Amino acid sequence: xxxxxxxxxxxxxxxxxxxxxxxxxxxxxxxxxxxxxxxxxxxxxxxxxxxxxxxxxxxxxxxxxxxxxxxxxxxxxxxxxxxxxxxxxxxxxxxxxxxxxxxxxxxxxxxxxxxxxxxxxxxxxxxxxxxxxxxxxxxxxxxxxxxxxxxxxxxxxxxxxxxxxxxxxxxxxxxxxxxxxxxxxxxxxxxxxxxxxxxxxxxxxxxxxxxxxxxxxxxxxxxxxxxxxxxxxxxxxxxxxxxxxxx
Amino acid sequence: xxxxxxxxxxxxxxxxxxxxxxxxxxxxxxxxxxxxxxxxxxxxxxxxxxxxxxxxxxxxxxxxxxxxxxxxxxxxxxxxxxxxxxxxxxxxxxxxxxxxxxxxxxxxxxxxxxxxxxxxxxxxxxxxxxxxxxxxxxxxxxxxxxxxxxxxxxxxxxxxxxxxxxxxxxxxxxxxxxxxxxxxxxxxxxxxxxxxxxxxxxxxxxxxxxxxxxxxxxxxxxxxxxxxxxxxxxxxxxxxxxxxxxxxxxxxxxxxxxxxxxxxxxxxx
Ligand SMILES: Nc1ncnc2c1ncn2[C@@H]1O[C@H](COP(=O)(O)OP(=O)(O)OP(=O)(O)O)[C@@H](O)[C@H]1O
Ligand SMILES: [Mg+2]
Numbered sequence: 001x002x003x004x005x006x007x008x009x010x011x012x013x014x015x016x017x018x019x020x021x022x023x024x025x026x027x028x029x030x031x032x033x034x035x036x037x038x039x040x041x042x043x044x045x046x047x048x049x050x051x052x053x054x055x056x057x058x059x060x061x062x063x064x065x066x067x068x069x070x071x072x073x074x075x076x077x078x079x080x081x082x083x084x085x086x087x088x089x090x091x092x093x094x095x096x097x098x099x100x101x102x103x104x105x106x107x108x109x110x111x112x113x114x115x116x117x118x119x120x121x122x123x124x125x126x127x128x129x130x131x132x133x134x135x136x137x138x139x140x141x142x143x144x145x146x147x148x149x150x151x152x153x154x155x156x157x158x159x160x161x162x163x164x165x166x167x168x169x170x171x172x173x174x175x176x177x178x179x180x181x182x183x184x185x186x187x188x189x190x191x192x193x194x195x196x197x198x199x200x201x202x203x204x205x206x207x208x209x210x211x212x213x214x215x216x217x218x219x220x221x222x223x224x225x226x227x228x229x230x231x232x233x234x235x236x237x238x239x240x241x242x243x244x245x246x247x
Numbered sequence: 248x249x250x251x252x253x254x255x256x257x258x259x260x261x262x263x264x265x266x267x268x269x270x271x272x273x274x275x276x277x278x279x280x281x282x283x284x285x286x287x288x289x290x291x292x293x294x295x296x297x298x299x300x301x302x303x304x305x306x307x308x309x310x311x312x313x314x315x316x317x318x319x320x321x322x323x324x325x326x327x328x329x330x331x332x333x334x335x336x337x338x339x340x341x342x343x344x345x346x347x348x349x350x351x352x353x354x355x356x357x358x359x360x361x362x363x364x365x366x367x368x369x370x371x372x373x374x375x376x377x378x379x380x381x382x383x384x385x386x387x388x389x390x391x392x393x394x395x396x397x398x399x400x401x402x403x404x405x406x407x408x409x410x411x412x413x414x415x416x417x418x419x420x421x422x423x424x425x426x427x428x429x430x431x432x433x434x435x436x437x438x439x440x441x442x443x444x445x446x447x448x449x450x451x452x453x454x455x456x457x458x459x460x461x462x463x464x465x466x467x468x469x470x471x472x473x474x475x476x477x478x479x480x481x482x483x484x485x486x487x488x489x490x491x492x493x494x495x496x497x498x499x500x501x502x503x504x505x506x507x508x509x510x511x512x513x514x515x516x
Binding site: 104 | 382383386387388390393
């Protein structure tokens with residue numbers, strides 16, 4: 001075994017993201033009641049579950065925007081990218097300035113920076129809008145800009161909150177393809193929160209189903225459709241009958 | 248913003264209003280002081296985005312010139328008229344310039360400029376930062392390892408500190424101009440006499456205190472409105488609440504600190 005291979009094996013043994021017994025409540029309402037999982041580099045974990053079950057909350061706990069009431073969050077690096085559910089672009093800056101701001105701490109030369117920004121904007125099909133302000137973009141274009149911003153500095157851990165929601169099917173596929181490419185190219189550890197079936201079945205290696213503050217099912221996405229587990233059966237088949245009472 | 252606990256166990260408890268009100272006030276003052284320390288630390292480290300400071304100076308300062316001019320002009324008119332009327336009765340009309348200018352440089356200039364900037368700029372900053380808070384723009388900055396205090400507060404603070412003395416001095420000159428007009432029309436006092444009296448009365452110390460007051464006003468306006476903006480969570484209706492809160496707090500603090508500085512520098516010994 002050569003040393004390179006060995007190092008890779010060792011680093012893949014230690015998870016990039018490790019979460020243990022996570023608890024979080026807002027104003028006395030318990031949202032997370034003990035969630036544990038880990039993600040290794042080169043792997044994508046999908047978090048699925050009904051609206052309001054705490055998926056975005058988990059991502060915010062992971063990148064330190066919220067503090068857990070109880071439990072442990074261990075991130076192997078602080079080079080984290082987050083695609084916000086609501087885009088969260090800086091309104092006073094153009095698309096180019098938004099991406100450039102994300103690269104601020106990374107001390108790149110000016111032409112390198114420009115190259116990186118243009119490359120990522122090309123990828124999400126927004127070359128033309130580079131000097132537009134967020135308010136001049138459509139919702140889907142904002143989402144794609146937010147995606148480009150989160151990945152422009154090649155993060156080692158990437159968190160996607162609904163990266164394909166509101167996009168047309170072709171653009172969804174482009175984004176999904178790129179998520180898969182990033183995973184292998186950067187060897188990043190990724191977590192994707194999504195309601196879109198194609199997104200989690202295509203990009204994720206594993207999925208966890210969150211319900212009532214706990215993980216009620218986990219497994220490989222391909223198994224989800226044929227599983228006999230009542231929770232994932234209900235969720236994957238979008239059925240009203242089942243153990244989850246939603247709303 | 249959270250619902251204030253006014254009713255507990257079905258009983259209306261007025262002191263709970265006071266407790267909630269007092270508690271949130273103390274918390275805000277703490278947040279403001281902490282934010283000020285962070286901001287000053289970044290400035291001392293030289294982490295300053297000068298183009299942004301320039302842009303903010305334009306927003307805070309240049310765009311306030313018109314409102315400050317109008318208020319200073321009419322305050323100057325009213326005050327000069329009262330002073331001229333009384334001094335003429337005592338036959339001391341040559342002193343009109345001195346008294347008017349003393350009032351302007353010591354109190355009216357800084358207060359007028361401070362209150363107008365608090366209304367125009369403090370509210371705008373609170374609204375802008377609250378909007379950034381509820382649309383997760385501040386969270387996005389944090390994820391990108393950019394401290395909002397450095398990125399948002401430092402340029403606004405420097406712009407405020409640079410522009411506030413300019414606006415205060417400007418308010419003072421507009422007020423003097425009003426005084427000259429009133430002295431001429433109401434007391435028949437020539438401009439030269441008016442200005443002579445100004446020169447004899449105003450000392451260097453008055454300018455120093457004037458600068459201290461405008462520096463403090465800038466600090467109050469920028470720091471309170473930024474702290475309010477950065478601590479508000481919730482939805483769109485909270486933008487309005489934060490704006491009102493910023494105006495109330497900055498204006499109140501301006502009057503309080505104005506008196507504190509006056510009493511420390513001008514109290515008769
Ligand atoms: N800052 C907050 N203050 C109070 N309650 C909150 C806050 N953030 C989230 N919540 C509550 O926590 C619960 C989970 O919210 P979260 O945004 O994590 O849901 P989600 O799973 O991402 O839902 P969706 O799929 O609709 O995006 C919700 O009931 C929400 O009302
Ligand atoms: Mg969500």
